[in-house]
Amino acid sequence: MISDKTPTPLGAEEAKLFRDVCQAAGYTSPRLEERFGLLVPPPGDRLPAELSAGLDQNATPFDVLAKAFFLGTAVDAETANALLPTGLIDACRQCGLWIEDGTDYRPTALVVPVGTALLASDLQRIEYQDDERFVPALCDAALHLHAVAIRQRVGKTLDLCSGFALHGVLSCPHSETVVASDLNPRAEAFARFNAALNGFTNLRAVTGKLFDAVKGERFDLILANPPFVISPDAVTTFRFNPIELDGFVRQMLSQAVDHLEEGGILQTICEWVEMEGQDWKDRLRGWLADSGCDVWILPANRQFPASYARNALAQTISDEAELAAEQNKWENYFREQGVEAIQGGFLFIRRRAGENWFDVTQLTKPIRQPIGDAIARGFSDRDLALNDDGDALLASRLAVANGLRQVETSHWKEFRWQRDSIVLHLDDGLPVSIGVDEYVRTLLETFDGSRPVSECLDLFSQNVGLAIETGRKQGTAMVRSLLKNGILVATGR
Ligand SMILES: C[S@@+](CC[C@H](N)C(=O)[O-])C[C@H]1O[C@@H](n2cnc3c(N)ncnc32)[C@H](O)[C@@H]1O
Incomplete structure (x- = not known):
């Protein structure tokens, strides 16, 4: 069961100490990738034994931090006390990042490095996945959105469907103000914790459905990693699109238009369906026709319903019989709806007066390094290439x-x-x-x-x-x- 508790924000000094200790210990994403072969924390309730092997012998500060805050497993209190500053041990206990459990400190949350930031979230556990209170940790989709996010100086940024507010926190250095908004009140608490942990005071965390908590506000940049997985069950969780097919993404885009400043850009990572007998580009063009926005779509992958269902379901179901039954249900649903394939990728819109353009760029390989500048340039290059009479x-x-x-x-x-x-x-x-x-x-x-x-x-x-x-x-x-x-x-x- 997820606890209703979330860690209480650290004071400025404790937060700095936390960051400094992580930095000195080499608790960074490149080091985690080197040590575990992972950038994204693995589910703690399906942790392969080899991941934590060797962390206890001749432990270093990195080992203690990685064990507690990346793998989400208990650390021996005596070892932690010997290797980490007392101020950090006390701060973690006081804010509730870990609790004393016999001779161990047991983490209640993860704290994962991304770039120069540290982001706390719930422990990564398969059993939490479909609990509506769950605030998920770093995932691949979040990293992909982070890689394409435009990092130019702006006034107001919105992290929509913010969860632990990765995109909001990473936008703080180049935004005057940032709002992180999510349906889940526990996400608001984690967003506040993470802003403080990273020393930012220009992030406001709010709770509400889509744009409800930012009524009347406009933004220069909106970053959204919404719940986009398409399933037969219209449930609200952090990952499932709660409206028929890709309806949630469509709703988000149509509402976003009124929350963008002139020239403001929304960048989202999402999935959409290809319907039998219809060009998917025409379908998506229809979503934003007359919206006053340029639309730039970057498809990255295309799956047929059978493999899509299997890949999505296998993330939480390991029992073969259950998996087969659910897959059958999903495939029937896609067949009844006339879905031919499911596409995933990025969708960017920019509000701009004048004649708007619509463009599609097929991605040929995964994006790993930050390319926000190339994306910003891609907008201005398209203005010249697509808009101009010559x-x-x-x-x-x-x-x-x-x-x-x-x-x-x-x-x-x-x-x-x-x-x-x-x-x-x-x-x-x-x-x-x-x-x-x-x-x-x-x-x-x-x-x-x-x-x-x-x-x-x-x-x-x-x-x-x-x-x-x-x-x-x-x-x-x-x-x-x-x-x-x-x-x-x-x-x-
Ligand atoms: C895929 S997670 C993304 C979290 C985080 N932004 C990231 O990139 O890791 C989707 C988030 O959307 C939130 N969410 C689901 N339905 C929502 C809605 N109707 N309005 C606002 N947020 C919603 C969930 O609580 C969850 O935190």
């Missing part, structure tokens, strides 16, 4: 992105090399791999940032022997696509 694009100066890689394959036939393909890869920022032909390669070589696009296109026409008008027309379409994909970048000159 004049601004022709007058702009573009250059080939640094680090662009070209992989060319050929085969030997009849006394010479015959080219099979030229593929361009961008590894920094948004990962991109696109096949191009000799024409595009020749076109690219004219972009050194020194001349306007119009001159590059004329040079290209000369180089390949095309009439200037034809070269400009064909070249402009190529430039739009290369700019959208980040292969060409605006130089700002």
Whole structure:
């Protein structure tokens, strides 16, 4: 059973001590990944023995912190007292992060490092998963949203469906104010604890359904990792979409529009369905038609109902018979609803007066490093590539992105090399791999940032022997696509 209690916020000095001790002990995400092969805490009630093996022998401060606050297991009090400062031991006890249990300290919550922050949440346990009071710890979806989050200086940021307020806390350094809002009152308490733990005073934690607790407020940035798993049971938990199919995400997006400042951006990670006989892009375009927002969708994976159901259910059900029965129920539901596949990825919207654009970028590999700057640039590049009647694009100066890689394959036939393909890869920022032909390669070589696009296109026409008008027309379409994909970048000159 989840306890109703949550840790009480630490004072500024105790919080600093906590952070300093973690830093000195090397209790950081790279070290956790190196030690356990994990960035995300494993479920404590299904903990493989090998994970905690060796932590007790010749224990270090890192071992004690990792055992208690990453694995969520009890630590020997004598060892902890010997290795950690007394001030930290007392602070953990007083705020309720751990309790004395015989000769052990037993954690009541996890405290997980993400980047430069430390985030407390409930213990990670499978048995808690579908309890509506559960405040989950760091998960992969949260890390993915964190990786794409735009980290530019803004006025107001909203962490919507905030849970333990990872996105809110990490937004504090670049936002004047941050609001973290969640349906679950225990999430509000954890958000407050985490703001204090990280030394931030500009985060306000509130409780309410979707935007209910921020009525009338507008934001420059909204980050949301909502409950998006699509299931036959419309239940409210931290992970299941409580409205038919992907209805919750749709509702969130339509309400978000009124909470965005002009130029304000919402970034969400979510799932949506592909209905039989309907292009999923048309369906999502319909959600936001006439919303006054640009829409940028980045699909990352697509699953058929059977594998989707199995993957989602296997996270909590280990009994094969139960799993098979539930999977059957889910598959029947998807069949009855006419669902062909389920897609997952990112959905970004930006409120902007004028003619809005809608664009889709298929992600070709997982995003691990923070690429918020590339996402922000992706919006401005799309304004130029998708919105413009051509004049601004022709007058702009573009250059080939640094680090662009070209992989060319050929085969030997009849006394010479015959080219099979030229593929361009961008590894920094948004990962991109696109096949191009000799024409595009020749076109690219004219972009050194020194001349306007119009001159590059004329040079290209000369180089390949095309009439200037034809070269400009064909070249402009190529430039739009290369700019959208980040292969060409605006130089700002
Ligand atoms: C997938 S968790 C994400 C938590 C956290 N933001 C993260 O990235 O790890 C979804 C959160 O949405 C909250 N939630 C569920 N239904 C909600 C609703 N109708 N309005 C606001 N929050 C809701 C849950 O309590 C849960 O904390």
